[in-house]
Amino acid sequence: MSSISRLAKFGQIDKLQQMVLDLAKFYRLSLNEGRTLIPVRSELEQAEAYMSIQKTKFGDAVTIDYDIDPAIGKYETIKLILQPFIENAFEHARMGDSLNIRIVGRLEEEQIIFKIIDNGVGMPAERIRQIFDPIEGLNTGFGIRNVHSRIQLHFGSDYGVTIGSGRGIGTTVQIVIPARKIGKT
Numbered sequence: 001m002s003s004i005s006r007l008a009k010f011g012q013i014d015k016l017q018q019m020v021l022d023l024a025k026f027y028r029l030s031l032n033e034g035r036t037l038i039p040v041r042s043e044l045e046q047a048e049a050y051m052s053i054q055k056t057k058f059g060d061a062v063t064i065d066y067d068i069d070p071a072i073g074k075y076e077t078i079k080l081i082l083q084p085f086i087e088n089a090f091e092h093a094r095m096g097d098s099l100n101i102r103i104v105g106r107l108e109e110e111q112i113i114f115k116i117i118d119n120g121v122g123m124p125a126e127r128i129r130q131i132f133d134p135i136e137g138l139n140t141g142f143g144i145r146n147v148h149s150r151i152q153l154h155f156g157s158d159y160g161v162t163i164g165s166g167r168g169i170g171t172t173v174q175i176v177i178p179a180r181k182i183g184k185t
Helices: 002-009 013-034 040-061 070-074 083-093 125-132 142-155
Strands: 037-039 062-068 076-078 099-108 111-118 160-166 170-178
Touching (some): 037 040, 040 062, 040 070, 040 076, 040 099, 083 099, 083 111, 125 160, 142 160
Parallel strands (some): 062 099
Antiparallel strands (some): 099 111, 111 170
């Protein structure tokens, strides 16, 4: 909302209009009529709406690349599994003037694998361990644990979130869910 206010204050009407449209789309897709399971294509649209809002805010300082297998759109997922990691990249990964984020979505055997890859500051292995530790991670990584837990509760312990990262190299978040066609369980 502060970005919208700033755009209005400085009379950037075209950017303001685009950000409001993207925000409306983001919330419409997030609410999704109260459903937990949504089509993967809707999850991707919601993530793209969020990325568009951030792109309007940060401009050329951010580049966004999508590498999505169109075949995954016909499958289902629990909602809001991508956006928290994209938000983390914007909040924690930026190093200097630029940030590149790449969103990958692949169908591999009977699984859908998403990757959110950034070229940001990265984090040490100890930090990743703390994020997934229910006691040490009480004050950190809540969104990550929330997505991981929701995936495991819904799909089982074979699925969930893993993180690979290196200081000064960036971070790759991998999300694995089963490939289940819409309406089939």
